[in-house]
Amino acid sequence: MKVTPLARTRVEMSNDPSFLPRVRRLAxxxxxxxxxxxxxxxxxxxxxxVAIDGALFAGWILMPTVLWTSIRRPETRPWVxxxxxxxxxxxxxxCLTALPTDSLIVSGWLLxxxxxxxxxxxxxxxxxxxxxxxxxxxxxxxxxxxxxIGVHVLMIVAGLVLVALGFYI
Numbered sequence: 001m002k003v004t005p006l007a008r009t010r011v012e013m014s015n016d017p018s019f020l021p022r023v024r025r026l027a028x029x030x031x032x033x034x035x036x037x038x039x040x041x042x043x044x045x046x047x048x049x050v051a052i053d054g055a056l057f058a059g060w061i062l063m064p065t066v067l068w069t070s071i072r073r074p075e076t077r078p079w080v081x082x083x084x085x086x087x088x089x090x091x092x093x094x095c096l097t098a099l100p101t102d103s104l105i106v107s108g109w110l111l112x113x114x115x116x117x118x119x120x121x122x123x124x125x126x127x128x129x130x131x132x133x134x135x136x137x138x139x140x141x142x143x144x145x146x147x148x149i150g151v152h153v154l155m156i157v158a159g160l161v162l163v164a165l166g167f168y169i
C-alpha cells in the first residue's frame with residue numbers, strides 16, 4: 001500500500017476549484033444538521049447546561065461560517081477545527097451528563113455522538129493528515145472516501161431519527 005507524503009499539497013486545504021462544491025455542500029449540510037442537533041438537544045435532554053447548549057449552538061453557527069468564508073479564503077479552512085471541537089465536546093458532555101431515561105433517545109444520542117467522533121477522525125485523517133493517507137484514499141473523490149463519509153452521515157442521520165422518534169412518539 002502506497003502512502004502519500006505529508007509534504008504534498010492537500011486539495012482539501014487549497015483553492016482548487018474541483019473541491020469547492022464539496023465545501024459548499026458541507027457548509028449547507030452543517031447549517032441544517034448542526035441546527036437540528038442543537039434543537040433536539042434543547043428539547044430532549046434532562047437538564048440544560050449552558051456549556052453544552054452553548055458549545056452546540058456556537059458550533060452550529062461557526063461551522064458554516066468558517067466553511068463559507070474558506071471558499072474565498074482557503075487559508076481559513078483549518079479553523080473548522082474549532083466548531084468541530086465545540087460540537088464534539090458538547091455531544092460528549094451531553095452523553096455523559098444530560099441524557100434522558102428514554103432508551104430510544106439515549107441510543108440516538110450515542111449514535112449521533114459516535115458519528116460526529118467518526119467524522120472528526122476522518123477530518124483529522126484526510127484534511128489535517130494526522131495519519132498517513134493511503135494512495136487509494138488520497139483523492140478527495142475516491143470511492144473509499146465516499147464510503148467512509150457515507151458511514152459518518154448514516155450514523156448521524158440514524159441517531160437523529162432515533163432521538164426524534166423517542167421525543168415525538
